[in-house]
Amino acid sequence: MDEILGDAAFRSRDLIGRHYEVPYAGATSFLRTRYSRDLKDIDVAVLGVPLDLATSNRPGTRFGPRGVRQASAQIAWGPQHPWTFDPRDRLAIVDYGDVLFDYGYIDRMLAETERMAREIIDSGTSLLAIGGDHFISLPLLRAHAKRHGKLSLVHFDAHSDTWADDLYNHGTMFYHAMNEGLIDPARSIQIGLRTYNPQTHGFTILDNAAVIGNGAAWVAEQVRRVVGDGKAYLTFDIDCLDPSFAPGTGTPVCGGLSTFQAFDILVRLDWVNFIGMDIVEVAPIYDVGEITSLAGAAIAMHYLSLRAKNLPHRSNVKIRREA
Numbered sequence: 001m002d003e004i005l006g007d008a009a010f011r012s013r014d015l016i017g018r019h020y021e022v023p024y025a026g027a028t029s030f031l032r033t034r035y036s037r038d039l040k041d042i043d044v045a046v047l048g049v050p051l052d053l054a055t056s057n058r059p060g061t062r063f064g065p066r067g068v069r070q071a072s073a074q075i076a077w078g079p080q081h082p083w084t085f086d087p088r089d090r091l092a093i094v095d096y097g098d099v100l101f102d103y104g105y106i107d108r109m110l111a112e113t114e115r116m117a118r119e120i121i122d123s124g125t126s127l128l129a130i131g132g133d134h135f136i137s138l139p140l141l142r143a144h145a146k147r148h149g150k151l152s153l154v155h156f157d158a159h160s161d162t163w164a165d166d167l168y169n170h171g172t173m174f175y176h177a178m179n180e181g182l183i184d185p186a187r188s189i190q191i192g193l194r195t196y197n198p199q200t201h202g203f204t205i206l207d208n209a210a211v212i213g214n215g216a217a218w219v220a221e222q223v224r225r226v227v228g229d230g231k232a233y234l235t236f237d238i239d240c241l242d243p244s245f246a247p248g249t250g251t252p253v254c255g256g257l258s259t260f261q262a263f264d265i266l267v268r269l270d271w272v273n274f275i276g277m278d279i280v281e282v283a284p285i286y287d288v289g290e291i292t293s294l295a296g297a298a299i300a301m302h303y304l305s306l307r308a309k310n311l312p313h314r315s316n317v318k319i320r321r322e323a
């Protein structure tokens with residue numbers, strides 16, 4: 001599209017394709033996609049989950065969805081290296097807005113996040129969620145498992161988040177997800193961990209030394225071995241990255257992956273049958289120069305490129321609708 005259309009976040013009528021906007025101005029949605037709750041003909045809906053009430057350390061991820069949306073304007077101009085296409089030319093993507101809940105009623109957050117996720121998933125649209133602390137993965141997995149059955153988890157993180165505890169927080173939700181039968185540890189893999197948890201619960205763990213020592217191709221091979229061609233959910237905690245690359249997060253752990261090392265793994269996972277994704281734990285208040293929010297946006301865009309890789313280019317197909 002050659003036409004310049006400001007504020008495409010609410011003015012665009014194109015479901016496929018993109019408008020050019022200067023990165024520093026205009027309304028910010030995720031990748032300048034249009035805000036809409038109409039899911040007809042939509043491939044992917046982006047949902048913000050602004051929660052930081054389940055954190056064990058620094059709060060601030062309630063600003064994550066806003067931070068990632070704003071940073072995404074910097075990469076909304078076209079394909080993301082090394083991809084040679086823009087996922088928005090192949091997928092119809094909308095920004096669905098944020099889950100709404102009162103911070104005084106955290107129990108309602110669980111129900112409301114699951115309800116909105118199911119609203120999207122049950123329409124046949126896939127979900128890309130922006131957190132929020134990592135606890136949001138629990139209601140999101142509940143929604144996905146209801147439609148897709150027990151899932152493989154492909155989990156990038158510094159932490160296992162499988163602590164065996166009755167508590168519900170951002171360090172225990174995958175233990176509960178496992179016990180609820182939402183994910184199968186035997187078909188799940190955790191990448192980049194560098195905090196010791198003696199209980200693996202049967203998850204395959206590639207700790208950070210193994211990931212960096214053996215390289216991206218080896219990691220991708222391990223994912224293929226463990227996950228196979230079953231349905232998988234991708235959850236990416238930004239603290240998988242080293243704090244020098246992602247300072248804007250609540251529980252940073254030194255000695256992590258570089259942004260490139262994470263990208264290099266992600267782009268090799270194009271054969272995985274991902275049915276949904278979340279990018280979590282971005283806390284813009286601790287960020288420097290937006291690098292953490294930008295990394296979060298870029299990781300989400302890599303995921304969209306993975307989904308779009310084998311789809312035809314559809315930018316010449318204009319689907320118009322009334323505003």
Ligand SMILES: [Mn+2]
Pocket residue numbers: 157158159237239240251281
């Ligand atoms: Mn973590």
